[in-house]
Amino acid sequence: MDELTTRVDGMLDDLCAELRRLTRIPSIAFPGYPPEPVTEAHDLVVDLLRDAGVRDIAALRLPDTSPVITGHIPPPHPDAPTVLLYGHYDVQPAGDEALWTTTPFEPTDVDGAIHGRGVADDKSNLIVHVGALRAFDGRPPVGIRIVFEGQEEYGSDFDDYPQAHPDEFACDAMVIADMGNIRPGTGTLTVALRGVVEVIVEVHTLEEARHSGNFGGAAPDALLVLLHALAALHDAKGDVAVPGLRREQWGGGGWSEEEFRRLAGIRDGMPLIGTGNLGSRLWSGPAITVTGLDAPSVERAASAVVPSARAKLNMRCHPAQDPAEAQRLLIEFLEGLRPFGVPLTVTQAGAPGSGFAAATDGVAYAAAHEALRTAWGEDLVHAAAGGSIPLVNSLAAAQPGAEILLFGAQDSMCNLHGPNERVLVSELRDAVVAEAAFFTAYAERFRRG
Template identity: 70%
Template sequence: MKPEELKPEELEVTVDGLMDGLRADLERLAAIPSIAFPGFPPEPVHEAHDLLVGLLRDVGVERVDRIDLPDTAPVIFGEIPPPSPDAPTVLLYSHYDVQPPGDEALWQSPPFEPTPIEGGLRARGIADDKSNVIAHLGMLRAFQGRPPVGIKIVFEGQEEYGSPFDDYPPTDAARFACDAMVIADLGNLRPGTPTLTTGLRGACEVVVEARTLEEPRHSGEFGGAAPDALLALLKALATLHDVHGDVAVEGLRREDWTGTTYTEDEFRSLAGVRDGVPLIGSGSLGERLWSGPAITVIGLDAPSVEGAASAVVPSARAKLNLRFHPQQDPKEAQRRLVEHLRSLKPFGVPLTVTPGDTGPGYEAVTGGPAYRAALAALKEAWGKDAAYVATGGSIPLVNGLAKAAPGAEVLLFGAQDSMCNLHAPNERVLFSELRNTVVAMCAFVREYAAGFEAGGRS
C-alpha cells in the first residue's frame, strides 16, 4: 500500500510506530533555549533553525529556503510539489521560538531540560509551539515525504516577540499561494477534546491621562478642593463597565457564542481565580471571552502604596488593552473607546486620550472542502466530533497569511491544550495530544486530497 493511501487503521499503526522518534526530536528541540527576545543570545535560535532544516531534509523536503527579514530571526520555508496537477496545496505553519522562562524558581524542573511527567513532557516551549512543529514533521514522516497534496512549510523564528513576518506574506503572495492552510499555534479546549478554533479577537491599546496640579500638594491643607488626578482617572475608568462587569462602551460588538466553551470550574482553575471571588460579566463564558469585548487596565502610573506621601496626586495615567469581536474593524473599536473616554470630564477634569497599536481579529470561513476534511480528520484521530471555540488572544500572522492567499481556507488546530501552561511556569505537552494531532494532520491531507479528486473544491 502506498503511503498516500493509508486507511485509518494503517494510519494509526504508522503514527504509533513514529512516536518514539518524534518524542526524541521534540526533546532535542525543546532543550534549545530559542528565545528571540532582545537581550537573549541569538545562537540558540539559529541552532533550532538548523536542527529543523536538517529534519525537513531528512524526511525528503528537497526545497528548504531561509527567509531573512529585517530585525527578525530566520523563517524556514519548505516546499513539496503537488503529486499531480489537480492536487491541492496545503500550507503548514508553526514557530520554533519560545517565550522566556520567567522566574525559574517557579519551575518544578529546569525549563530547558525536557522532563518526563505523567503522560507527557515538561519544558518551556514544548507545547507552544514546538509540539506543533513536530506534529507537522510527523505527518510528513507518515507519508514518507510524499503526501497526497502539495505542501508549503512555514516555521517562523520570532513569533513570540513579534516580527515583520506578520505583514510580510502579502508582499510575496506567490510564495504563500495555497488552497488551505493549517495554522498550528494552538490546540484543544481540554485534553481529549478535538477542537477547531474559528475566531480570534482583535486587540488595541489606549493610554488615558489626567493632569490637575503642577506638583503634589499637602492633602490636609488642599484635599477636598484641589482636584486629585488619580481620583479623576479612577472615576473615568469605572465607567468602562456596568454593575455586572460587562463592558459599557457603546458600539463595541457583542454576540451570542454558539460553540463550545469551558465549564466555570475549568475556567476558574485555568485563570487562578481565588476561592470566594466571583467571575465578572454576564452571559456565557464564550460570549465574555470570545464574541464580546473585554477591557483590561494593564498599567497604571500613580504613587505606590509603599512610601506614599500625604499629598493630592497631580497626575495619573493608565494603559488599557481592548479585545474586541473577531469581525469588528480594529480602528472602529479603538475609536469607540477613545470617544467614550474623551467624552468624560470626571469632576470637570479633562482627560488626555492617546490611541496606541491595533491588531485585527480573524473569523474563519467554515463549510468548505478543507473544513469538512478537518472535521472528519479530527473525529478519526480522537474518536469524537470536534468542538468549536475562539480565542481571546491575537495571532497577527493569520491575517498576513490570509491576505497573501485570500482564497485559501484557514484551519486552526494543533497539539496544545488550554491546560498546558503556555507562557507560564511548568509548560507541558501530553503525548496523547501530540499523537492524535499527527493522526489528524495525516487524515486531513488524505481526506482533503480525496475531496479534490472527487470534485470537492466547490
C-alpha cells in the same frame, strides 16, 4: 486509517525524542539573548524537514528577524490541493525558574507529559508537521508549503510580509499549528481570534502635589478623576459599557465555569464578572483590562493631592470588528467622560491588531472535521481565542481564497508562556494522526469537488 494510525504509533517514540532534542535548545529570539541557540534550532528543524521529504528548503531573511524556514513538496498530481503548514521554532523566555518544578530547557517526562519551555508553544506543533509528513514517507496526497517562523514570540518584520508577497504563499488551505484543544482529549478547531487595541489614559490637574489637609476636597485629585473614568468602562454587572463595540452570543464550544475558574486561578468565593455565556465574554465580545497604573505607591504615599495619574488599557474586540474602529470608540468614550469636569488625555499605544473569523463551510473544514473526529474519537468543538495572531491576518490577506485551520498538540492546560509548560504525549500523537488524516480526507474531498 488503521494503517495510518499504526504508522504514527510506530514512530511516536522517535518523534518524542526529537521533540526533547528541540526543546533542549533555548531558542529565545528576544533582544539581549544570544542568537546562537535560535540558529541551532533553525538548523535542527531544517534537518527534520529534509528527512521528512521537504524539498527546496530555504531561509527567508528580513532585517532584524530570525530566518523564516520555507520549503515545499510538489502536489502528487495537478488536481491535488496544496496545504501550507505554519509553526514557529522560537520560544518565550523561561521566566522565574524558581517557579518551575523541572529545569526549563531540560525536557523532563512526568506522568505522560513532556515538560519544558517551548515544548507546547510551539515545538510540539513543528513535530506534528514533521510526523504527518513522515506518515506518508514524505509523499503526502497533497502538495505542501512550509512556513516556519523564528521570531513569532517577540514579533518581527515577517508579520506583514505575506500580504506584500502573496505568490510566495500560494495554497488552497493552511494549517496554523500554534493552537490546540479546549481540553485534553477534545479535538478543537479554533475558528476565531479577538482583535486587540491598547490606549493610554492620562490626567493632569495640579502643577505638583499639594498637602491633602490644606487642599484636599477642592483641589482636583488626578487619581480620583482617573478612577472614576476607569469605573465608567463597565456597568454594574461587569459588561463593557462602551457603545458601539460588537458583541454576540457564542454558539460554539467552550470551557465549563469550573474549568475556567481552575484555569484562571480564581480564588474561592470570587464571582465571575459580566453576563452571558463564557464564550461571549471571552471570544465574541469586548473585554477591557487595566494592565498598568502610574500613581503613588502605597508604601511611598504622602498625605497629598495627586497631581497626575495615568493608566494603560488593553481591549480585546470581536473577531470581525475593525480594531481601528473599536479603538476610536474607546477613545471617544473616554474623552467624553470628563469626571468632575476634568478632561482626559487619551492616546493609542501601538497599532491595533486585527481579529480573525474563519469561514467554516468549505471543503478543507469538512475534511478537518472528519480528521479530528478520527484522531480524538469524538465530535470536535469549535472554540476561539482571546489573543490575536497578526500573521494569520496577513496570510489571509495574501491568499483570500485559502481556508485557514487552526489546531495542534497544545491544550488549554499546557501552561504555555508560564512555568511548568508541558505537552501530553497523547495529544502529540493524536495531533499527528489528525493532520495526516486531514491530508487524506482533504485530497479526496478536493478531488470530488
